[in-house]
Amino acid sequence: MPSKRRLRWAALPLGVAAAVALAGCSPTELHGFLPGFVADGTPATNQTDRVAALWVNSWIVLLVVGIVTWGLMGWAAIAYRRRKGQTGLPVQLRYNMPIEIFYTVVPLILIFGMFAFTARDQTIIETQYGAPGQPAPDVSITAIGKQWAWDFQYDGKEKDNSDAVWTMGVQAQPDKAGNIDQAALPTLYLPVNKKVHITLQSRDVIHSFWIIDFLYKKDMYIGKDNSWSFVPTREGTYQGKCAELCGEYHSMMLFNVKVVSDADYQAYLTKLHDEGNTGDITNAYDRLTNLPGTTGKNETTPEAK
Numbered sequence: 684m685p686s687k688r689r690l691r692w693a694a695l696p697l698g699v700a701a702a703v704a705l706a707g708c709s710p711t712e713l714h715g716f717l718p719g720f721v722a723d724g725t726p727a728t729n730q731t732d733r734v735a736a737l738w739v740n741s742w743i744v745l746l747v748v749g750i751v752t753w754g755l756m757g758w759a760a761i762a763y764r765r766r767k768g769q770t771g772l773p774v775q776l777r778y779n780m781p782i783e784i785f786y787t788v789v790p791l792i793l794i795f796g797m798f799a800f801t802a803r804d805q806t807i808i809e810t811q812y813g814a815p816g817q818p819a820p821d822v823s824i825t826a827i828g829k830q831w832a833w834d835f836q837y838d839g840k841e842k843d844n845s846d847a848v849w850t851m852g853v854q855a856q857p858d859k860a861g862n863i864d865q866a867a868l869p870t871l872y873l874p875v876n877k878k879v880h881i882t883l884q885s886r887d888v889i890h891s892f893w894i895i896d897f898l899y900k901k902d903m904y905i906g907k908d909n910s911w912s913f914v915p916t917r918e919g920t921y922q923g924k925c926a927e928l929c930g931e932y933h934s935m936m937l938f939n940v941k942v943v944s945d946a947d948y949q950a951y952l953t954k955l956h957d958e959g960n961t962g963d964i965t966n967a968y969d970r971l972t973n974l975p976g977t978t979g980k981n982e983t984t985p986e987a988k
Contacts, residue, residue, distance in 0.1 A: 727896045727921065727942075729914040730808050734898040737804050741797060748793065808899065812880045812912040820880035820912065822948075826871065827964065828883070828890030828903045828925060831932040833869040836964050837952055838882075844963040848955035851964070855935040869938040871923070873915045874948035883909040891927035894940050900926050915942040 726732050763773060812820035827834040831854040839846030852869025873879055883892050885903040892911070893900035901911050925936035943951070955961075 725917045727898075727915065727917050727919075729916055731896075731898050731916075733804050733808065737800060740800070744793065744797070810912065811910050812878050818878060821877040822874060822879045823882070824871070824873075824879065825882045825884060825964075826892055826903075827886060828892065828929075828936070829886040830888065830930050831925070831936040833871075833936070833938045834964055835869065835871045837872075837955070845961075847961065847963055848952055849960050849962075849964050850955065852938065854932055855937045857935070863937070865939060871938060871940045872948055872951045873940060873942045874945045875915050875918050875942050877945065877948075878912070878914055880910060880912045883911065888929050889927050890925045890929050890936070892923070893926040894921055894923045896921045902927060918942050918944065 726735075765773070810817060812818060813823075823838040825836040825838055827836070832852040834849060834851045836844070836847055836849040838844055839848075850869065853867075855863045855868060857863050881892075883901055883903045885905050887905070889905070890903040891900050892903055897913065899911070899913075901909050903909060919942055921940040921942070923938045923940050925933060927933075929936065
């Protein structure tokens with residue numbers, strides 16, 4: 684009994700110290716140092732917390748398994764070390780059924796458990812607005828990947844997208860020092876706190892649409908559209924890039940994302956409409972052929988002819 688009391692009193696300060704240490708963690712630390720979180724803990728989208736929780740909890744489980752494994756290895760090395768005066772091999776043990784059952788069952792539990800949580804979160808994240816039984820999106824956008832830039836079409840309400848507006852981008856153009864003018868990159872505008880559905884298309888090869896702070900990316904295939912639904916929850920400017928090796932200038936396939944108020948979003952669409960960027964982007968704009976250092980215009984556009 685006295686030994687148990689001593690253990691309880693020893694565990695109490697350790698528990699308090701752990702609680703104090705965790706309470707002092709910033710949102711960035713609590714989310715495993717992942718991007719997408721600011722000082723007040725506001726996530727970038729309605730799914731960012733879910734992705735971060737899956738990441739952090741998986742690492743916690745793996746670290747616990749590692750500590751137990753390292754502890755058992757250390758204990759075995761000390762408990763079964765060669766004693767003074769001993770010669771020859773130590774007693775060989777084999778077919779210890781409890782241990783064999785343990786190291787077979789526990790890994791299976793871990794694998795199935797992590798698979799179950801991953802499948803649960805993936806099902807929620809991959810649920811698309813506008814699908815049967817799901818609410819309609821507030822905003823529908825088509826993002827088109829091409830070697831080596833991005834086009835963004837803000838789909839209208841008409842079935843033929845005749846009232847849609849769009850922007851066409853060119854790849855990043857670094858100067859002699861390698862600096863990139865961020866303002867010249869293709870920019871995707873999103874309204875904050877609105878249900879967004881993005882259709883992902885490729886014009887040429889496989890690309891991957893990745894907004895870094897959103898903690899999620901989706902591949903873009905030729906002849907097979909992909910999609911992504913989410914709600915941006917924090918205004919700001921975010922960086923995006925292609926996350927699939929797609930050719931010589933893959934590293935220059937960059938874009939920005941601006942999450943703005945609904946009023947600013949509508950004003951941006953009006954600006955595109957007034958500039959004449961209306962209707963559906965067709966296959967006439969099929970491939971970007973400019974190289975760094977040129978005019979940066981698609982050869983199929985009237986300006987380039």
